[in-house]
Amino acid sequence: MHQRDAVFHLFYRSPPFGGRHVVAAGLETALQWLDGFALDDSDTDYLRTVTGNNGRPLFSDAFLEELRTLRLQIDLDAMPEGSIAFPHEPLLRVRGPLWQCQWIETALLNTINFQSLIATKASRVRDVAGTDHVLEFGLRRAQGIDGAMSASRAAYLGGCDATSNVLAGKTFGIPVRGTHAHSWVMSFDSELESFEAYAAAMPNNCIFLVDTYDTLQGVRHAIQVGKKLRQSGFQMVGIRLDSGDLTGLSIKARRLLDDAGFEDAAIVASNDLDENSMLQMKAAGSPIAVWGIGTKLVTAYDQPALGGVYKLAAIADANGELNPRIKLSETDIKTSVPGSLQVRRYFENGTAIGDIVYSDTIGPPETPLAASPSGIRDPHDLSAADSWEDLLIPILRRGKQVADLPTLVQSRERAAVERLRLNPRLRKLEDAPPYRFGLEMRLGKLRDEMIDAARTSTMSNSKTQETT
């Protein structure tokens, strides 16, 4: 039975951060994991030692041998990284032998959940930043070194311009940017001396961190050194604020810089910032032009996990024919959508107006009308659409890659373009209107029938059980 053909979808139910959507990310990382997938003798030797509560081994030798020689032969269809995914839409569809699909569940969830969460957070920061620069500064608060690498990758994909994580720069080709530490300043006898030494050592990267002792005094010291730099043919790039009332200090610092003829010197700010505090600071007139976003971005501080799940949606019967499967739940929203699914997005004048999820087996929508998936969303009419796109594209067939993957820069561009194809109201940080999402009519009908059948069967089972 474990070899039966099965279909799983990876999707989420509730968008993070009070928004409406998720920016899909992590596919390339997941593919690297899948590509390297193989158990060696040390793995099966270890598994042989694993016992149940009673101290007896859990796994038979035959099973371990099957594991050791396992080579993944799955089909994978996925939304390319940088795509916009709405709730209940498959980001990934996996098809293959049941046990292989189950085997890779956790690795896919680990990779896609985290990177999509961070790319989504970064895209919100990008929306607020407008044309300002956004630097990802999260390495010291990320979850282990690989957690930080994933975070830097996803943050760049979602819209950051650069990272302070130099290994991510080397590995992924992300531009690297940074300033100096407070300890640089403290290791000299005076702040002024420390800025002079920094200017001598790094004349092409002079962003002075001005808040080690007294912030505005620090700005004045930066200006002093900036003037000398200019005389030597270099330019002070800017100053960085890292504590205190960033809005008030940035306004005062801007005035000091402008008065001294440093209109081009940028004000960089950091200190537990995210899109919400940025929005407030911009509303209050802050002239900050470069945002260093660290902890709250790489940990997705206000919602540190995306609840992505991976659910069986169809399995072959003994004759090899694929049958849809449904998981009920006491909350309607957790009841799954059966079948091998695809997502069709409809556009009107270049703007996405709604999505219809359909079953590959039943067929695509005959009309751009969507049924109401019970407990999920209202039915809707997308007949104003002038074009559509299917979002899941073939990535693996029987374990072999069949698509050229985009580069990280291309995925980042996709994230930017797809964001712009949304109705701007949908990009609001809060209280955006719901996006129109529904099931293709026949799929909706099938799902309702399967829910009824499963409930009836459960009830009659219960009854049988209780009377016996």
Added chain:
Amino acid sequence: MHQRDAVFHLFYRSPPFGGRHVVAAGLETALQWLDGFALDDSDTDYLRTVTGNNGRPLFSDAFLEELRTLRLQIDLDAMPEGSIAFPHEPLLRVRGPLWQCQWIETALLNTINFQSLIATKASRVRDVAGTDHVLEFGLRRAQGIDGAMSASRAAYLGGCDATSNVLAGKTFGIPVRGTHAHSWVMSFDSELESFEAYAAAMPNNCIFLVDTYDTLQGVRHAIQVGKKLRQSGFQMVGIRLDSGDLTGLSIKARRLLDDAGFEDAAIVASNDLDENSMLQMKAAGSPIAVWGIGTKLVTAYDQPALGGVYKLAAIADANGELNPRIKLSETDIKTSVPGSLQVRRYFENGTAIGDIVYSDTIGPPETPLAASPSGIRDPHDLSAADSWEDLLIPILRRGKQVADLPTLVQSRERAAVERLRLNPRLRKLEDAPPYRFGLEMRLGKLRDEMIDAARTSTMSNSKTQETT
């Protein structure tokens, strides 16, 4: 100047989760990173390509060559993993050439911040669990695969009994435990059939996940299969609840199991749990005996970052003599403690009653009295103490390991023992009384003098600046 002898401390200012302390973790992982530290040609080749905003290279060839041949020669003193650390106390003290201390800052923060955060969360869960079993189930929501590995390690160290992360089991020797997935149940034609198949395949690990369709019906199916198992000489280990009203369902499930003669079958629960929901469920009489704690543990959901920092505290002058350094801040609590520090913990009848931080250079406390570090905590008298321990122990000298590291199991035992040496009131999840923490009298005096001197100097500098 970059070769001058310097001292840095890694510490935090504010304890997470409304608690009073942190369980130190991550040291072994950090040491592995330090041990493997070396830049190869590919690193320096990459760094050669890094430019400033103006497109000019940032690093000189001489500097890159110095980097390529750099071998760390630092001294490291640290609290062993599993130690209890209070705010402002160094978890790590690093001493060595200034640039080497600076070079490793971010890697140390990344490793220690995250693992200490998760170990602390796990120790809170452990406190509430009492003698119940706690399984760490977080892999699918952790931050990349390495993030998950660090999380599993730290969660075990902090008090979890096992993990569902099999690679962490293999790598760190953590016991692994798990149940089956919803997709196991869904891939069969009925729940009962799926439990029977599971019992046949895994007779030594029968924990049935009962909530795929109807939870109590699932419990009845588990009982049916449990009876057959018993006839074949095996035991059903338990059932698992993963949705719905866990308290209500667990009470009903317990009754069904007991009535059927399965008093020993455990009820395992999971679904976004943490120490707070566990406390409520226990108060409401839930008979859950095994807790699967995932997302909220491995992401530290309610406070997903520990704000650990790494600050310069002393640097040698041109004659090689170590001089203390201080960083001011607009908020007193962020003003650092100068000097090369050690932490002395005082005990009365085996219970920790307070800590005094002292400077290695000035010397240990002559009396168990502590000064009031301005902006930090009240002065206090620990003369009731009958013993004390210094918490930082030598780990590296000139880059070479000088201490035998404890095993992970030993660190886990330390965490358990140290927790018990705290006043039970300090282990309260919320509103615990402050722990008595202070600076050794002469160190306190030095710090106050340095604050005054730095403020005076800043003010007079400002004045000079403004009048010129």
